[in-house]
Structure formats: C-alpha cells, structure tokens
Amino acid sequence: MSNERPIGFIDSGVGGLTVVKEAMRQLPNEEILYLGDTARCPYGPRPAEQVIEFTWQMTRFLLKKKIKMLVIACNTATAVALAEIKKKVDIPVIGVIQPGSRAALKASDSGRVGIIGTIGTIKSDSYKHELQEKAPETYVSSLACPKFVPIVESNQYNSSVAKKIVSQTLSPLKKEKLDTLILGCTHYPLLRPIIQNVVGQEVTLIDSGAETVSDVSTLLDYFNLNNYDQTAPKAKKFYTTGSPKMFKDIAGQWLDITDLNVTHIDLGGE
Known part of the structure; x- marks a missing residue:
C-alpha cells in the first residue's frame, strides 16, 4: 500500500x-x-x-x-x-541543483557554463559550488534574472514584453563564450524558446527540473x-x-x- x-x-x-x-x-x-x-x-x-x-x-x-x-x-x-x-x-x-549541475558538466565541451536564476539562488552560489566541486577547472558565469519569475507567474511568458525583458537581461552573457547554460529556476523553461533565441542555438540549455x-x-x-x-x-x-x-x-x-x-x-x- x-x-x-x-x-x-x-x-x-x-x-x-x-x-x-x-x-x-x-x-x-x-x-x-x-x-x-x-x-x-x-x-x-x-x-x-x-x-x-x-x-x-x-x-x-x-x-x-x-x-x-x-x-x-x-x-x-x-x-x-x-x-x-x-x-x-x-x-x-x-x-533540483545537483541533477542540473551534473547534466551541465556532461553537456559542456568547453567547460564554460552559465547559470541564470533568482537573486537567492545566485547569491547562494550553490550551482557554482556544485559544478566546481565536481570539475574544479569549470569556468562559471552566474546571472540573477529577477524579472523572469513575475513574467511567468502573470502568464505573460509568450508576450512581446517577455521577449524584451529576456533580451535585455541576458545581454551580459553574450560576451562570456558559454557553450552551456543552466536554467537555474524551474520557472525558466516556460521562457525557453525566447532564452534560446537570445543566447543562440549553439548554447545547450539545461533544464534542472x-x-x-x-x-x-x-x-x-x-x-x-x-x-x-x-x-x-x-x-x-x-x-x-x-x-x-x-x-x-x-x-x-x-x-x-x-x-x-x-x-x-x-x-x-x-
């Protein structure tokens, strides 16, 4: 039973x-x-x-x-x-952090991994710690995206507003030459097509959830x-x-x- x-x-x-x-x-x-x-x-x-x-x-x-x-x-x-x-x-x-980190290390060829998440997740450094504990030489770039969750919670994740916010928020990642990006918040896969579009098709997105x-x-x-x-x-x-x-x-x-x-x-x- x-x-x-x-x-x-x-x-x-x-x-x-x-x-x-x-x-x-x-x-x-x-x-x-x-x-x-x-x-x-x-x-x-x-x-x-x-x-x-x-x-x-x-x-x-x-x-x-x-x-x-x-x-x-x-x-x-x-x-x-x-x-x-x-x-x-x-x-x-x-x-959700351990499985996401493991998948990112498996997917990355260059060892350059990005993490996007809430302020709390990014401030905790949990992903960075997890990644570098398993593979110390990994280059990790973390970015907090505080506007993403409210977009999803208000059911606007397909809107032009969402496209604009995602594009503006993720622009600092473009110069980082990442090959893998962890969606370090379970809300973010609802924005996945927009995120992929902004970071480019050559970047592998990892859905930690x-x-x-x-x-x-x-x-x-x-x-x-x-x-x-x-x-x-x-x-x-x-x-x-x-x-x-x-x-x-x-x-x-x-x-x-x-x-x-x-x-x-x-x-x-x-």
Missing part, C-alpha cells in the same frame, strides 16, 4: 510544473501532489530564513497528505532549505517505492496559496490537461 502513496512537489509558484510535466512523462504510474506558494512568490528576493520557513510550511502540508517522497522543485528553496529538510524528515527528499526527474526515478528504484499498479487512473492534485483560476490557466496550458484539480489553501497560519 505504501508504494501507492503520492510523490509531493513544492515550489514558490507555477515553476515546478515544469518538473511535474517531466514526471508525468517519465513516471506515468505515480500519483502526484503539487503545492505552489503563488501568494508569496517570488522567493528569490526574500531572506534565506523566510524561504526556509515557507519551505517547511509547504513540506508539513504535504507530509500530512502521506507522501512517500518530496521533490523541492524550486531552486531558491533547494539552495537554502534542502539540507535541513533532508535531515529532519523520514522520506527521501530531492532538490527535468534532469531531477531522472534522479527521482533512481530513488524510487533504490528505496523500492515504485507504484506498479497500472489499473487505476493516477490522481494529480494541485494546491495553490494564490488564485486557483490563474494557476489553472497556466498549468492547463503547460501540462495540456483541461480538467485540472486545483484547490486554494492558506499556509499563513501554520
């Missing part, structure tokens, strides 16, 4: 849906519970203590739902809260937690602290699901 429990995903908003999309593709037998803290998004500019507190609130909410594994599908939360949460809960917990799902799959095997029941349809439940309608609009488009099960919850009192 324990194997039929859901996998929990948490994020500051809708960004972690990019991870869920990949999970639905790679792990069709698994039930998914997703919680996006859209009311308090973005996490990037917030102090680390506050991000840790919010991440714990989301974690406790999903632990009450009897999840069997937790995916912190948010780079900012992974950077500051993963180590602490991993130590204190008794289910496997996985973040999608890479994480391969690790989830490995851990399910390792802890013998796979759900092998193929008979019942697998539930996908979504919770948001913000507007369910806004969440539904973005999630519906991105996941290509029309009848999304989205519930508003309030974490403030926890």
Whole structure:
C-alpha cells in the first residue's frame, strides 16, 4: 500500500510544473501532489530564513497528505532549505541543483557554463559550488534574472514584453563564450524558446527540473517505492496559496490537461 502513496512537489509558484510535466512523462504510474506558494512568490528576493520557513510550511502540508517522497522543485528553496529538510524528515527528499549541475558538466565541451536564476539562488552560489566541486577547472558565469519569475507567474511568458525583458537581461552573457547554460529556476523553461533565441542555438540549455526527474526515478528504484499498479487512473492534485483560476490557466496550458484539480489553501497560519 505504501508504494501507492503520492510523490509531493513544492515550489514558490507555477515553476515546478515544469518538473511535474517531466514526471508525468517519465513516471506515468505515480500519483502526484503539487503545492505552489503563488501568494508569496517570488522567493528569490526574500531572506534565506523566510524561504526556509515557507519551505517547511509547504513540506508539513504535504507530509500530512502521506507522501512517500518530496521533490523541492524550486531552486531558491533547494539552495537554502534542502539540507535541513533532508535531515529532519523520514522520506527521501530531492532538490533540483545537483541533477542540473551534473547534466551541465556532461553537456559542456568547453567547460564554460552559465547559470541564470533568482537573486537567492545566485547569491547562494550553490550551482557554482556544485559544478566546481565536481570539475574544479569549470569556468562559471552566474546571472540573477529577477524579472523572469513575475513574467511567468502573470502568464505573460509568450508576450512581446517577455521577449524584451529576456533580451535585455541576458545581454551580459553574450560576451562570456558559454557553450552551456543552466536554467537555474524551474520557472525558466516556460521562457525557453525566447532564452534560446537570445543566447543562440549553439548554447545547450539545461533544464534542472527535468534532469531531477531522472534522479527521482533512481530513488524510487533504490528505496523500492515504485507504484506498479497500472489499473487505476493516477490522481494529480494541485494546491495553490494564490488564485486557483490563474494557476489553472497556466498549468492547463503547460501540462495540456483541461480538467485540472486545483484547490486554494492558506499556509499563513501554520
């Protein structure tokens, strides 16, 4: 019975849906519970203590739902809260930074890797540390892109405004001669076509969230937690602290699901 429990995903908003999309593709037998803290998004500019507190609130909410594994599908939360949460809960917990770093090193020929992320993720230096620990000679260029998350959260990721902001923000990277760029925020894959256009087709983009799902799959095997029941349809439940309608609009488009099960919850009192 324990194997039929859901996998929990948490994020500051809708960004972690990019991870869920990949999970639905790679792990069709698994039930998914997703919680996006859209009311308090973005996490990037917030102090680390506050991000840790919010991440714990989301974690406790999903632990009450009897999840069997937790995916912190948010780079900012992974950077500051993963180590602490991993130590204190008794289910496997996985973040997005290690898998993204590993994939970047594999993809890069020149050893020149860029990272774009929120202010919090970039300030933490988590990716740089992870990359240079594995391959000390790697050249790492980091850039905070604080305007990207609000574009995605307001459902403007296909707009001309998005094109203009992405182009202006990423212009410093053009002189860096990078061959690989880590999308160090799970919101950014929704801007992927625009980002690719700006940095050029010769730069390999790494989606840290999608890479994480391969690790989830490995851990399910390792802890013998796979759900092998193929008979019942697998539930996908979504919770948001913000507007369910806004969440539904973005999630519906991105996941290509029309009848999304989205519930508003309030974490403030926890």
